[in-house]
Amino acid sequence: MNSGYPVILRLEGKTVVIVGGGKVAERKVTGLLGTGAEVIVVSPVASDEIQRLNRDGEIDWKQKSFSDGDIKDAFLIFAATNNLEINQLIRSSAAPHQLVTIADDPGESDFHVPAHFQRGLLSIAVSTGGASPTLAIKIREQLEEQFDDSYEDYLDFLFSKREWILKEVDNASLKRKLLKTIVSSEFLTSDNREHEFIRLYETLLNETCQ
Template identity: 75%
Template sequence: MNSGYPVILRLEGKRVVVVGGGKVAERKVSGLLGTGAKVVVVSPEATEEIQMLHHDGKIVWKQKPFAAGDIDDAFLIFAATNSNQLNQLIKKSIQPHQLVTLADDPADSDFYVPAHVQRGSLSIAISTGGASPTLASQIREQLEQQFDESYVGYLDFLASKRSWILNEVTNPLLKRKLLKSIVSPAFLASEHREEDFIQLYESLLTEIGE
């Protein structure tokens, strides 16, 4: 069996169709919120959460049975109904360039959504290749404790300082030292990262003789 190829997809502006309106579909929709995708749910009925998201303008709910035309311009399709027959029909309706995942048949899907931990810009995916979703869930719980909410602000700090260093620092040695030094437990734990960065910068300037 060939192994899967892990990727992080940028879905901003892309149409993603979720067929189904139950709890499984609701979880798929929830995971898509915040990606910038144009989420469309196709189902005669939907959970209260899906209906609320539709009324709030966060997604589109087409209150109708599935038809092949519903996925014509979709980038990704989630077949998340409680009918294996319908899910298979959805798969047969896709075009060669489209990707579909079947909620009840991961092995016959083009992709699947792994267990993951999200901390701001930090995204950690966990997959056992279908061997044990329970183990994947346990590992996710461990990572959630190891990488807590403090990483959200820390990643924002790293992004900001990396951009500044790459654009403003011309000395290659100083640039390398700064980029390496800010990725440290000291900066992660610091409550005064900006001040600490200035001190680091001045210290390294002195060290390399600038």
């Protein structure tokens, strides 16, 4: 069996279709919120949460049974019904360039969604290749404890300082030292990262100029 290739997809402006309106479909919808994707749910019935999101304008719920035209413009397709025949029909209706995942059938899916969580800009995903989603969730929960909410501000700091270093620091050696040092535990736990960064920059700059 070939291994999967992990990627982070940018879905802003792309159409994602979820066929199904139950709890599985609801989890897929929830995971897509905030990505900028145009999320379309196709199902004769839908959970209360899917209906609420539709009323709030966050998704588009098409209250109907599946037909080929529902996925014509889709970039990603989630076959999330509890009917095997309908899920297989969705699979066969997709064009070769469209990516399809089938609930509870990783072998027939083009992709699957890993157990994941975010801390601001930090995104951590765990996959068992479909062997045990339960284990993936267990590992994710362990990582959530290790990478707590403090990483959100820390990642914002790293992002802004990396942008500044790449723009303002010409010396390649100094640039490497700065980028390496700011990912240390001292900066993670610091109460005043900006002050510590200025002091680090001045120290390394003096060492480089000597």
